[in-house]
Amino acid sequence: MANTFRLAGVLRLRKLTEDRAKLRLAGAGAELDGALERAGGLAAYVESSPEGAGTSASLAALAASRAAAGAMYSVLESEVRLKAQTVDEARAALQQARSEAMGLEKLQERHDRAAALAEGRTEQAALDEVASSAWHRTSGRTAGP
Structure with a gap:
């Protein structure tokens, strides 16, 4: 269409x-x-670790392992919360981008409909002109002497 x-x-x-x-x-x-x-994975590791220890050294190692795993788990929980917040922000940004694009898409659809209607009117006016001039030519010949 000429009307972009x-x-x-x-x-x-x-x-x-x-x-x-x-x-x-x-x-x-x-x-x-x-x-x-x-x-x-960390939670599964902690759950699968042995409950009791046979020696004081293994008990200390088990306690240190659980303490380290607990600290790591709290760090991972913080990371999960931050990642979840990032997902929520990204989802909100996508929704905003969609609504902005949809508004313009609706404007374009209205424009396209109006342009098609105007083009149809122009074509109809041209067809009417051709038909009218043909009718005047033929009616002028038959009305003669």
Whole structure:
């Protein structure tokens, strides 16, 4: 169509922003999954460790191992909370990008409908002109002497 949508460049930019937000959400989700997997692996390790120790050295080693695992687990829990917050922020950014793009998409759809309607009217006016001039030519010949 000759009548192009003037905000097409802005719409393309909004679509790129939306795509970037989708990628950010996917990356944040993958990082969260990895952190959850590490936390689950650590929890399984702690659960599978022996309950009792035969010697005082093994008891000290078991206590040190559990203390280290507990500290690591709290670090992993903090990491999971941060990753979950990042996922939430990425999801909100994607929703914002989608709504901005959808507004422009609706404007483009209205523009396209209006342009198609105007083009149809122009074509109909041209067809009416051709038909009218043909009718005047033929009616002028039959009305003659």
